[in-house]
Amino acid sequence: MAIIEAEDLTYTYPFAEKSAFKNLSLRIEKGEFVLLTGPSGCGKTTLCRCLNGLIPHFYGGRLEGKLTVAGLKTTEHTIYEIAKHVGLIFQNPENQLFALTVEKDVAFGLENLGLPREEIRKRVDWALKITGTYDLKYRAPFELSGGQQQRVAIASVLAMQPEIIVLDEPTSFLDPQSAKNILEVIHQLNRDLDITIILVEHRLDLASRYADRVIVMKDGQIVLDGEPRKVFLQEETKLIGVGIPKVVRLYISLRKEGVTLNRVPLSPKEASQSIAEALTFDRG
């Protein structure tokens, strides 16, 4: 079942001369983990803003075509309604957190939904536990590290129990180990709760191992779409400016020399296994 369906979508920001994307069509199934990437200015952030109705309701501009997200036509429903189904996480968690305690931040969206107190309490604790921030419950968000803040931001979105979570470069302000932790949390939401994930990332080395599918955009068009192992082998990725993982680059450069590993590696572990196998096979 498609949870996101875009048909012939064209969008132009107010006062812009050129459209951000044109005649874009896209179908994402429920439970998919989609990695969305492409050079800066390719339209990926704009697409994210469409998915939860920020476009056109907040940004204005002209949106043509059809977009259905979690069964809702985004043009016909308010951001508030769509937000119950689609959570959005930004690059900088500071922009998303504002309450005096972590608990209040996570509860805020739920209070607005008018849920009963007990239900709110239950959901807040649940979301904090899943994201590993339960111990931070009474701390002030602004005194947490960037990685902790981003996990709290994810918790506040998660508490709404959305079917889809869209994350726009959620790790770019974080140090690598915190980034890795965030990606593991996202992976877990997808695997255990079957939440559909749309992750915008430049750091493909850490993210691609979790993705079912990679979509590459350029100049407002989808130019590549498929399994990571297939997409990364396309020559175009280099021209487009997609930073494919170095282990994939190693695979490609070995293949050019006539050595083909038994699979396209998506992590250092996969790479070293395949290389070790190639070496033993050769000996035997």
Next chain:
Amino acid sequence: MIEVEDVYFTYPNGVEALRGVSLKIAEGEFVAIMGQNGAGKTTLVKHFNGLLKPTKGRVLIDGVDTKQVSVAKLSRKVGFVFQNPDHQLFSETVEDEISFALKNFGFDNKVIGERVDWALNLLGLARYRKVSPFMLSGGERKRVALASVLAWDPKILILDEPTIGQDSYQKERLRQFIIQMNHQGKTVIIVTHDIEFVVECEPRVILMSNGKVIADGEARKVLTDPDLINKSSLILPEITQVFINLNDLGFPRDVMGVYEAKRLILERLKKT
């Protein structure tokens, strides 16, 4: 020459961000300062253009104590590009943004015009000349911030997290650009988490943790040391991880690049 002599720095809220840092950066060096969030990296480099002054110890730029000169004067020599371009940009158009500092430094209009053109072209921003910086994408705004600093041609260039929000094509351009600046004799200091970017550049690496320098040396030596990398909340370079796993088969552990990795594997295959 930058000389940091046993520098301590405590923020007004009591956070001790630097706890006894000493180092020297010679003219024309290319240095990457790395470490986890809160390690003190940005605090340290803010001492290089006098934005912050040591609580204890001293910082000398070309022999002059930063406590004796104004930030305005130091800036002419030390250009600082912030991590978040929005902390830096404020003008109505990209062109105004770039010419602002030049006007303040008292360059004449002709020179300003030339410098602005040069910086716009260098960073691929010419088509945005008349556009508001706030209409641009995050990656583009970062380039505007960089252009505005480069325009006044500082001798020392400090870039705080320059690769954030940049795609791989922009990163490669940035890398070439840094190397070019460095070859022209500029001292380039980058503060970054982006280990794969540093692997491509192979600068001197200074690793910080908890307000102290915990390692200082060649990229290959520092970045392939699992203990140091762990302590700094970094992750070993991808290729290094592969080769550490292959260590049992007799491969070296300090491999960082794709090309050398390929060479080592092919050599081994030929031998068997």
